[in-house]
Amino acid sequence: MGKNEFLTPKAIANRIKAKGLQKLRWYCQMCQKQCRDENGFKCHCMSESHQRQMQVFGQNPNRIVDGYTEEFETSFLEHMKRSHRFSRIAATVVYNEYIADRHHVHMNSTEWATLTEFVKHLGRTGKCKVEETPKGWFITYIDRDSETLFKERLKNKRIKADIVEEEKQEREILKQIERAEQLMPVGNEDTQPSGSALLPLSKSESGEKIAFALGSSSKPIEKEKSKSSKLVFEGAENDTKKVKDNGKSIKNGGGSKSALDDLMREQEKAKERINRKDYWLCEGIVVKVMSRALAEKGYYKQKGVVRKIIDKYVGEIEMLERKGVLRIDQEELETVIPQIGGLVRIVNGAYRGSNARLLSVNTEKFCAKVQIEKGIYDGRVLQSVEYEDICKIF
Known part of the structure; x- marks a missing residue:
């Protein structure tokens, strides 16, 4: 039995070593042959089979190199898409995962001599987002899949439609508020009849009794004095009279809630129900x-x-x-609250997504006063917004 036959220890050891990855410079892509040392690679290059493969390579070298280049790039991006589709990760980590398969297309057969050149190529072609840091090159896969882009466009379209519908509802509500303000009577207007004067009650010299005319069936004893007393009671009654407006009773003297306040309060509650979510993160804020x-x-x-x-x-x-x-x-x-006058974004609640300026902070109640900037609510002041609903803009 020869020393290098199938079941000899030497042959078994050689097969075990051949399973692992060796140095890249001792790999022949044309023959798909991995050598363990420089002497083995030299012997392979002098073999007849390698010489035949090199003759094929010499007939059209550019086409073969371009083919290996395209295959390497496609396989590398496919691995990125499967394993790190939404992550920012070091290029060396992805490369080490990719070459774990010993049958992959090796980089020494492509147009790139180093991993840095390949990473720069991915950045120039827009296939990955490339960033150079003190710790090395970091890449992020850019998903250009047709299905993903279609879903993203549908999502953006729905968001825009929701915004347009919300703005339309807001305009309708504002118009209703303006009409309610125009139709609402003035609270402090004097309601007693014009041309009439209030006469004070005075006791007559003859000591006669004074009769009050409270209805059409009443019969006054003294005609003039009953007229005066009637005017006094009508003025007192007018001061406490209630005016019905949209089913809400409003006193002329003020003090009760107006229909306008109720309408605005209902609007705020409706917006709060729609925009209050269990998630609040958004891009561009400091946490x-x-x-x-x-x-x-x-x-x-x-x-x-x-x-x-x-x-x-x-x-x-x-x-x-x-x-x-x-x-x-x-x-x-946790959200971050800036200094007074700084810009914040409302991350939850009725005005979710709006940018505002911080006016004051109530440290006892853990809330803040902000004023919305830009948009349909431009200039609106929100009195008590919780710390968790606002966050500093970077």
């Missing part, structure tokens, strides 16, 4: 990390900017002081 699990890494109570939203409840946070990008659930995040 504070409150996860104690990240305290050892120095991220606890550190601030960052929300760069991306994943499934409504998870955000990719780019830290401001300690560089890095974290993926954290909103339960472990």
Whole structure:
């Protein structure tokens, strides 16, 4: 039996070594042959089979290299799409995962000599978002799948339609409020008849009794005095008279809730029911990390900017002081309140999505007073907005 036959220890050891990845410079893509050392690669290059493959390569080298280049790029992006579709990850990590399959198309057969050149190519062609950091090159896959783009367009279309419908409803409500203001009587207007004067009650010299005319069937004893007393009671009755408006009773002297206030209150309640959600994260706001699990890494109570939203409840946070990008659930995040006069975004409640300016802060009730800027509610002042419903804009 020969020393290198099938079941000898030497042959078994060679097969075990051949299963793993070896150095890239000792791999021949044309023959798909992996050599373990420089001497083995030299012997392979001198073999007859390799010489025949090189003759084929020499007939059209550009076409073969372009074919390997396209196959390498396609396989690399396919791996990115499957494993890291929505993540920002180091290029070396993705490359190490890709070459774990020893039968992959090796980079030494493509037009790129290094991984850096390949990453720059992905950035130039717009297939990935590329970022150079002190820790190396980071890439993010750009999903250009037709189905994904179609869903994104439908989502944007629905959002725009909802905004247009909401603005239309707001305009209708504002018109109703204006009509109600025009039809509403003035509260402090004097309602007693013009041309009449109130005469004081005085006792007659003859000591006769004074009769009050309270109805059409009453018979006064003194005609003039009954007229005077009637005017006095009519004035007192007019001062306490109630005017019916839209089913709401309004006193002329003021003090009760007007129909306009009730209409605006109903409008606020309707908007609150529609826009109050159990998720509040949005891109471009500054949040504070409150996860104690990240305290050892120095991220606890550190601030960052929300760069991306994943499934409504998870955000990719780019830290401001300690560089890095974290993926954290909103339960472990907290809104940030700026200084007085700073810009905030209303992240939940009736005016969700609107930008506003912070006017004052009530530290006892944990609420703030803000004024909306731009849009259909421009200039509207909100008195008591909870800290959780507003957040600083980066």
